[in-house]
Amino acid sequence: MKQGSAARPAPELPSCHNVVVSTDVSGRVKRESRDEVRRLLLGAAIRAVARDGMRTLTTKAVAAEAGVTHRLLLSYFPSRDDLLVAALQHALDRSIGVLARLTDTDALEDLLDGLTRQIDHDPDLQTFQYELILESRRRPELGPAVRLLYSTLLDSTRAALERVGVIPDDDLTLLVYAAVDGLALQHLVRGDASATNASLVRLRAMLSKER
Structure with a gap:
């Protein structure tokens, strides 16, 4: 359910503990935590898959999307599959947060209010998940991550109901x-949006009979 142009690659300097030291295009040194860099790379993977599809995705393309060196990306994700599985988990975490906001109510009439606005705000998140789900049909090794996605969102749906x-x-x-x-x-x-929202109204009306 629901919840940029590539920058010029930055020269890479040695990392130190949990801090990555790199320079921007002007040569100024900046420090970013490893978690921040990881989120940057995962976000870039989601955008790249949403824009260009799964079959053409490469780690070099994601590095370019993130504006980092390919060597830096590989220090976090040694293979394309490692990157994809981590990106799916990242997308799942974001989706759970989105679903929690859309279902944070005890009023049935407000359930999923704002769904269309959320999709419009972040279409890449939804597109990425659909791409991965379809790809798992061709590549069984992605199946466990996709099954986790479904089971987690089903649990969230049950709690919302x-x-x-x-x-x-x-x-x-x-x-x-x-x-x-x-x-x-x-x-x-x-x-x-009008058609989608009208269907949500009908869905809520059907659910009201289940109480």
Whole structure:
């Protein structure tokens, strides 16, 4: 469900403990924590996959998108698959945060309010996940990460339904998640907020009968 142009690669200097020391294009030295650099690389991977698709993705392309050297990227993610699995986990963490905000209510009429705005705000996140899900059909080694994505979002859906007074069984949880996931995909492709929001209103009306 739902939640830039490449900079010129920066020259790399030796790293020290949990700090990466590098220079920007003007030659000034800057220090970034390893976690910050990791998030930068994962964000670049998500943008690159969302824009160009999975099949053309390379670690060099992600390094260019992030504005770092290829050598620096490989020090974090030695292979393309390592990068993809980590990017999917990063996307999952972001999606859980988005879903939590969209379902942080005990009023059924407010459930998922703002879904279309969130997709419009960050379409790359949703696109990346769909790309990885489809790729896992061709590459079984991505399957465990995708199954984790689904199971985690299903758990979040169940908790959201319980907060608004719906006691969901497994079938209802899957039905609601699949409906919202499908609406998110439709909005991503068609961009018709009025149609998507009207469908969400109908979904809430159906759920009101389950309380």
